[in-house]
Amino acid sequence: MTSKPFNVAIIGYGLSAKVFHIPLIQGLPSDFKICGIVQRSPKANDDAGKDLPGVKIWRSFDEANAEKDVDVVVVTTIPETHFDMCKAALQAGKHVVVEKPFVPTLKEADELLKIATRTGKLLTVYQNRRWDADFLTLQQVLREGSLGEISEFETHYDRHRPDPPPDTWKVREAPGHGSIFDLGTHTIDQVYCLFGRPQGVTGFITTQRREKIPGGAHDSHTLILQYKDGPMVTVKAAIVSPEEKQLRYWIRGTTGSFKKFGVDVQEDQLKAGKRPGDEGFGVDPPGLYGTLTKIVGGMPKAETFPTVEPKTYEEFYRLFAKALRGESEVPVKPEDAKACLSIIEAAFLSSRDGRTVSLREP
Incomplete structure (x- = not known):
């Protein structure tokens, strides 16, 4: 029996989301479904709601994180926001993909690894290269x-x-x-x-x-x-x-x-x-x-x-889908990202x- 796709919330609607995440996730429809996007301030020529009809649009991270149907949170926001968003998503029972750089400090990386272990949720860093x-x-x-x-x-x-x-x-x-x-x-x-x-x-x-x-x-x-x-x-x-x-x-x-x-x-x-x-x-x-x-x-x-x-780059999300189903490890271990931070x-x-x-x- 084929399992249903994982529901994904994209946090942010800048270059990273539009170029490096959304197209790759959309290319694997049997594995993932984008259920919503956080865009704080849409503009006439930059509106996720118009670009992706049928997808929920949230104005804040907290709204997206509160959605019970969300399985995976993809954090594409600026680096200094990564720690708080990853921490909140993991504690809310979501699996997390975070753009590079992972977090700004080793101390923050250590804490997120502990939270991921404690919650039993997957955490991976988008090292597409x-x-x-x-x-x-x-x-x-x-x-x-x-x-x-x-x-x-x-x-x-x-x-x-x-x-x-x-x-x-x-x-x-x-x-x-x-x-x-x-x-x-x-x-x-x-x-x-x-x-x-x-x-x-x-x-x-x-x-x-x-x-x-x-x-x-x-x-x-x-x-x-x-x-x-x-x-x-x-x-x-x-x-x-x-x-x-x-x-x-x-x-x-x-x-x-x-x-x-x-x-x-x-x-x-x-x-x-x-x-x-x-x-x-x-x-x-x-x-x-x-x-x-x-x-x-x-x-x-x-x-x-x-x-x-x-x-x-689609291989990242293909491997992540396997990890979500318990068939492999995450494509990029957070421990690797922590070592690079050192x-x-x-x-x-x-x-x-x-x-x-x-x-x-x-």
Whole structure:
């Protein structure tokens, strides 16, 4: 007998909800049904009620959380609201998906993990870039072993936006804001998936724009992560990077290297209205294929390495549906998000004090 879809409440109706959650949830109708959306202040050209007829529209989180029929709450609001909303939803008996960054502090992460355990409800963090095509390609390269022993691993998310952006929440100084909580959360999570928790962190967290936004959040960061008997890892996001093609990955080993430019295409495709299952969705253009260099006859020889066809970001919700039915674990464990927060907090301490921080420190 087929079980009924899980009822989902979406909290927030900004870019995250419209691009990264609603289309993916709608693509799995046998698993999920969007029963309502919280939008505090609809506008003529931005109205969830008009965009999604037949779906309940609430004006506050409390209204949505009080609905007995809601099985899953998806929190897509600004980072400093995540803790209170996740806590209330879990205590109300809802399963929770929360956008990255998980929460701004380790203390908050600890408390939410305890509440999830106590209530028996699932808690997961939306780290969709675990299903980027280039990250899946990189994992395939590493599995094949052609690079030998990895000595250095670089992950970049650089862009060229030298002018200060409009005044949005993303550029304001507040808990969970700034580049390390935005793009850094993705790249740190990918590194954690590959190598686990590092022993030491050296962080440089700064603002690169010529005209710094008064009181604004940091816009750039470089982290050096040290692993015992492992590679030296660089995690970088720059906002001043005038390149025709931005470097994404550069991995060097004893018998080869792998270099990849450009970012995964799924975000831009979702913004343009494409959906998983559409022809070409998530497929990298040949111009962005990576380069694999191997040592052949004592000399380096480069070859093009095609990007794999991804399972797409929909895989997150497909796995989450299985977890809700007790068939697997959640797609991203909150413990993983907590471990990444420990790296971020160490990076801030390192940047402030000008030293390498051991993760054995409290």
